[in-house]
Amino acid sequence: MFGCLGRLGCGVLLVVVGAAGWHFRDQWMPKVKDAVTTDAPARTEVWAAVTAAGQQRATKLVLSLDRTRGPQYVHIDPADFAAYLLGASLTQLTAVDSAPQAIVRGDELFIRTRIRLAELGGKQALGPLAKMFGDTEPLLVAGRLEALRPGLAQFRLTEVGIRELKVPSAVVRSLAKRWGLRNRPEGTAPEALPVPLPAHVADLRMKDGRITLYRVAP
Numbered sequence: 001m002f003g004c005l006g007r008l009g010c011g012v013l014l015v016v017v018g019a020a021g022w023h024f025r026d027q028w029m030p031k032v033k034d035a036v037t038t039d040a041p042a043r044t045e046v047w048a049a050v051t052a053a054g055q056q057r058a059t060k061l062v063l064s065l066d067r068t069r070g071p072q073y074v075h076i077d078p079a080d081f082a083a084y085l086l087g088a089s090l091t092q093l094t095a096v097d098s099a100p101q102a103i104v105r106g107d108e109l110f111i112r113t114r115i116r117l118a119e120l121g122g123k124q125a126l127g128p129l130a131k132m133f134g135d136t137e138p139l140l141v142a143g144r145l146e147a148l149r150p151g152l153a154q155f156r157l158t159e160v161g162i163r164e165l166k167v168p169s170a171v172v173r174s175l176a177k178r179w180g181l182r183n184r185p186e187g188t189a190p191e192a193l194p195v196p197l198p199a200h201v202a203d204l205r206m207k208d209g210r211i212t213l214y215r216v217a218p
Helices: 002-023 025-036 052-064 078-086 089-096 123-132 169-179
Strands: 073-076 101-105 108-116 136-149 152-162 192-196 201-207 210-215
Touching: 052 073, 052 078, 052 089, 073 078, 078 089, 078 101, 078 108, 078 192, 078 210, 089 108, 123 169, 136 192, 136 201, 152 169, 169 192
Parallel strands: none
Antiparallel strands: 073 210, 101 108, 108 136, 136 152, 152 192, 201 210
């Protein structure tokens, strides 16, 4: 008898909890979604191609700040700067995806592409979600640019998602290591890509959908 009443009580409790969860879903569902998914710009926004030609354009502008009579600052297209910070990794990237893209939203630079999960330590590195993925999947990366010292900045990864599902921090560090310089400069965060710059470049900022680099004040 008491076992039956106990089971009945548990059943009622589950119904009450379920009803309360459904009633307050507008409060907890957004928090759960934010915890497991990336906040990607909509596909209808103006994404631009990340290309080798863009990398050359960005390099030319960056190096202009190192000239004696060079400009005090330069504006660089986000996709071109994304190609610049990827450096030699852009070749590896385009071997899998011929059309990576980038966009700036607020103070973050987003890059979307496709990647072989073997480059991130294999599917097993993704933990319980591993069985959901194939060998090659869409990748979304978001990060902020930070000036560390004259001649060096970093692209600190704030979000990394496979199919827009956030990946473990160990995978984020693996990607930063994969895409970054082989010899990481001192002071670079483990979840960041080092961005080498001419010694005369003192600062860089993202604003109004573009990236601006500033020369050291004379």
